[in-house]
Amino acid sequence: MELTTQQRNESISNATNALLFEDDYLHIKNAIDQLHLLFAGVTGVNAGNITDQDIHLPSGKAVSTIKAAHCLKELERTRRFIRGIYRAINHLLDTIPGHTINILYAGCGPYATLLTPLTSQFTAAQINFILLDINPDSLEAAKILYEKLDLLDYVVDFVCTDATTYKFPDSVRIDMIISETMLNALRKEPQLAIMNNLVPQLNPDAIFIPEHITVEAVLTRWEEEYKYFITPDYQPKRIKAGLVYRADRKFQLPKPVVIHAPASETHNRLDLFTEINVFGGEMLKTYNCSLTMPLAVCKLENQNEDIAVTFEYVMSDNPGFTCTF
Known part of the structure; x- marks a missing residue:
């Protein structure tokens, strides 16, 4: 039997609480598995055998939709990023009270892995997203996910473009950027090219994730x-x-x-x-x-x-x- 939207969101909330507040790795693994099962079921994108192709850019490799889905399943990576972003959002809510925190997620992949769980912790009045990916298949999956989870109130825009050339919209103040487009030793993927384009556009109080x-x-x-x-x-x-x-x-x-x-x-x-x-x-x-x-x-x-x-x-x-x- 298919879950209702409320049941799906309760599942996301339970898994996110484990990622944020639990230290037992069995609970964390179960939370990751729970999120993957739900996201894959909704989008049709499963972190299984990698059969699709990366996108090769002048600035480096943009990973395929299935590879991007796989990132969710790295336990410590997902847990640490979500905990850090949770802290960063709370920091901004404390420092600019009454303001909706606008977050640009450059390289969101099919699940918007590092933000979707946090919709269970913050309202759409507190946080809004621009979800950006150069891979149209990944962005389409993210759209389907947010539509079926009834989370479109969180999204200012879905943008299919290259983050190394993207310019902020004049109508939106960007308070945080998330870009986790890297491999070890910053090779092959365009993390630095993305930072080189986006960081100079930020206002002085805005946050870039990762911090360093x-x-x-x-x-x-x-x-x-x-x-x-x-x-x-x-x-x-x-x-x-x-x-x-x-x-x-x-x-x-x-x-x-x-x-x-x-x-x-x-x-x-x-x-x-x-x-x-x-x-x-x-x-x-x-x-x-x-x-x-x-x-x-x-x-x-x-x-x-x-x-x-x-x-x-x-x-x-x-x-x-x-x-x-």
Whole structure:
């Protein structure tokens, strides 16, 4: 028997409460599964076998509709982002009382994963959305979802366009932007190109989610990383080589940076580590999800002295950091 709109929204509310306020991972997994079952049932987009194609842009890859649906199923990623956005919305409601918070979601995918659950926590008088995606199939699925869940009061507009060139409408004050269009070490996808376009358009009090992203060069040792997975609470020994880049509200594109990798007899792999602060201390750290998996740069064999490594970010259809020695 098909659920009523009220039953669907109660299901979203229960799952969202678990994501926001529970720490038991079984409850969190059940909440994610519950949301996926509901969203997939309504939209017809299932996070199953990936049979559709990505969209290739001059600024990087826009993931396919099914890949975008899969993002929901990364537990820690979804939980941390939703908790951070929940905190950010409450912050804005406190600082600009009586004002409807207008949120631009750049790369919303078929489920608008990071905002749809929060309709159970805030009214349409408190938050409104512009849902933007370059993939017409994803945007059409989001429209169907909001129509069938009776949530259209939350949506100012559905926009099918490239977020790297989108200009804010004159009629809407944007108070928050959400863009989670990245892979680990900011490669392949257009997160920075999107930030480069959208952040300068924000008013000074507006919030960009994630609040900051850092990419750091680290010397690692395979045995130490392996122990992390087999020994509870083990802290692997690593050697930090230096900050490669930090993206935040004071946005600037990466400039070439020289990192001095120290000599080491034990740590012979140079990796890029990514950490993401969503908002208000809601962090995604190394190994928490696919966005924060270490990216291997190279092996440093017979390293008897410091090595200078230059990292440079290439803005192209395949963006990412290159390194030269």
